[in-house]
Amino acid sequence: MLRSRHLLGIADLTPDEITLVLDTAEAMTEIAARPIKKVPTLRGRTVVNLFFEPSTRTRTSFEVAEKRLSADTLSIAVAQSSVTKGETLLDTVRNLEAMAPDMIVMRHASSGAPHLLARLCRSAIINAGDGMHEHPTQALLDAFTIREHKKRLAGLKVAIVGDLLHSRVLRSNVQLLNKMGADVWACAPSTLMPAELPRFGVTATASIDDAVAGADVVMMLRIQHERMHGHFIPSTREYFTLFGLTADRVRRAKPDVIIMHPGPMNRGVEIDSDVADGPYSVILEQVTNGVAVRMAVLYLLAGHEAQAD
Amino acid sequence: MPQVMDADRMARALTRIAHEILERNRGTSDLALVGIRTRGVPLARRIAHALKEINHEEVPTGALDITLYRDDLMRHAVGPQPVVRRTEIPFSIDDKRILLVDDVLYTGRTIRSALDALIDFGRPRSIQLIVLVDRGHRELPIKADYVGKNLPTSLRQSVQVRLQEIDGEDGVLLDDDKVEA
Numbered sequence: 001m002l003r004s005r006h007l008l009g010i011a012d013l014t015p016d017e018i019t020l021v022l023d024t025a026e027a028m029t030e031i032a033a034r035p036i037k038k039v040p041t042l043r044g045r046t047v048v049n050l051f052f053e054p055s056t057r058t059r060t061s062f063e064v065a066e067k068r069l070s071a072d073t074l075s076i077a078v079a080q081s082s083v084t085k086g087e088t089l090l091d092t093v094r095n096l097e098a099m100a101p102d103m104i105v106m107r108h109a110s111s112g113a114p115h116l117l118a119r120l121c122r123s124a125i126i127n128a129g130d131g132m133h134e135h136p137t138q139a140l141l142d143a144f145t146i147r148e149h150k151k152r153l154a155g156l157k158v159a160i161v162g163d164l165l166h167s168r169v170l171r172s173n174v175q176l177l178n179k180m181g182a183d184v185w186a187c188a189p190s191t192l193m194p195a196e197l198p199r200f201g202v203t204a205t206a207s208i209d210d211a212v213a214g215a216d217v218v219m220m221l222r223i224q225h226e227r228m229h230g231h232f233i234p235s236t237r238e239y240f241t242l243f244g245l246t247a248d249r250v251r252r253a254k255p256d257v258i259i260m261h262p263g264p265m266n267r268g269v270e271i272d273s274d275v276a277d278g279p280y281s282v283i284l285e286q287v288t289n290g291v292a293v294r295m296a297v298l299y300l301l302a303g304h305e306a307q308a309d
Numbered sequence: 310m311p312q313v314m315d316a317d318r319m320a321r322a323l324t325r326i327a328h329e330i331l332e333r334n335r336g337t338s339d340l341a342l343v344g345i346r347t348r349g350v351p352l353a354r355r356i357a358h359a360l361k362e363i364n365h366e367e368v369p370t371g372a373l374d375i376t377l378y379r380d381d382l383m384r385h386a387v388g389p390q391p392v393v394r395r396t397e398i399p400f401s402i403d404d405k406r407i408l409l410v411d412d413v414l415y416t417g418r419t420i421r422s423a424l425d426a427l428i429d430f431g432r433p434r435s436i437q438l439i440v441l442v443d444r445g446h447r448e449l450p451i452k453a454d455y456v457g458k459n460l461p462t463s464l465r466q467s468v469q470v471r472l473q474e475i476d477g478e479d480g481v482l483l484d485d486d487k488v489e490a
Binding site for chain 1: 374377378391392394395396397400425426429430431441
């Protein structure tokens, strides 16, 4: 079972706990193939989806997962406002406590916001992305997708290419893949390469050709224009020329390479349309698997809470 | 730990059940076996094998995991969260006569969960229940149609079914000292 009643980041999980989530998710995939895609597991439980940042994919994925487990769900899209983030969060927590939810799924633009909530709130907290810090369920669904195709994670060469600096997906994925024994390569222009990355045992490079060569998995990350408050790249056209994933570059990888992207994609900026829709792409499978992985997380945390009573 | 059934008696009980199934259902048409994980699954496969030996026809066999349907999952602080395994029913259960198989029938709550789970897969014509051991102490109005062995027990006793496929040996053991959770 999971040791913590919250899922705040991959940093807190052991390899055994990661394997438990992935194994549980595998059992959950079968539910999506049924005529009635619903089980009564979380009947009577209330889950609040609290999204301070715009999100369609992750929020919808959590909502589908919650409904498939028969939880009562409430989605609150908190618009960006001029209120300082500390006050907003505390006010929201007070209101939430009055509703006594069992779990809160939270996305916030500030790194560490779910950790604060976990300290203040009695509910189990699931981090659905906090600032540039972590996005644990994305990393878990990525790992699940890789394991489905490669039957393992250990020993695989995984190249992560794109706007690494602003990416919480990168930080969660690097930790997870390292814990599970994968050989992680990170590729970005030096302006978008986080300084702390080599500390995580990652091979950092500015050459996409080196990163992709012999790779089992190529994970492309979005250029996050909305987080860039400076000139990180000269132009999107130049970025695509130097760092974009094209069919020519895919040929340098292993013949059974899989191409991943957490979405939303900037076609023609980080990835060529032909590659995104091509035979090696598992991008839509990632979306499908996201529901199963989130069902697994909800199930495992809900049981934990009962035992803590 | 006293053994109440050995491998021979278990094999004979399963063969007898196969004969009873054929007699009651007049053959195997529209029949399908569904074993409840964990030990109901190999038992279902053995019964399918026995039916084929007698009647020379394959009966489709599936595996049902009821963890997500348990009514005690979120209520009691008993042990670690049960591990969820795959349900594999590779055929339509619509209009089939389903033979649901489990190792031990006790309170009936497992069977209730299994009925809920099965009905989510379609609308079978009927569901019949097969258990290797009926140890009594029902908490719900559930009765088995085919029983390998009726075994009166006290609440302090525990019944352990051991199967070659999982435990490396066949047998049913009755433990007098343990209190079942």
